[in-house]
Structures are given as structure tokens and as C-alpha cells.
Amino acid sequence: MSIMQLQVTDITFDLDGDDSIPDYVQDQVQQELRDEYISTKWIVVDEDDLVNEISCQSGWCIESINYDHIVE
DSSP states (O other): OOOEEEEEEEEEEOOTTOTTSOHHHHHHHHHHHHHHHTTOEEEESSHHHHHHHHHHHHSSOEEEEEEEEEOO
């Protein structure tokens, strides 16, 4: 098992179907979440681990994610 460091370059959260967020503020919430996680670095085992870690921390499922592999 190898450990890797990944940096989020783009992310979209799955906010559809959540009645607690009115449709008219979904774009704003999406942008706030995106701003919070763009450029964050994560030490993970694999790409699935990255998605799981961010989902657990944010409380939202991830619809799509792009990242760079950081090599030091």
C-alpha cells in the first residue's frame, strides 16, 4: 500500500435532491463548498480514499473531482 499526496483542482458536490437547500441558493452553496476545497492537499492511499475523506469532512457526496498528484 502506497501513500500519495493529491491536490484538488476542481470539485463538484452532489446537492441535488437535498430539500434542505432551496434551489435558488444551490449555486451559492456549491461555490462556497468548491472554494473551501479547491487547492486543498490530502494524504491518501488512493483516489477512492480522497473522495471518501472529502465526503466525510464536508458531509456531501462528490459528483466530480479533479486533482493533481503531488510529487515531492
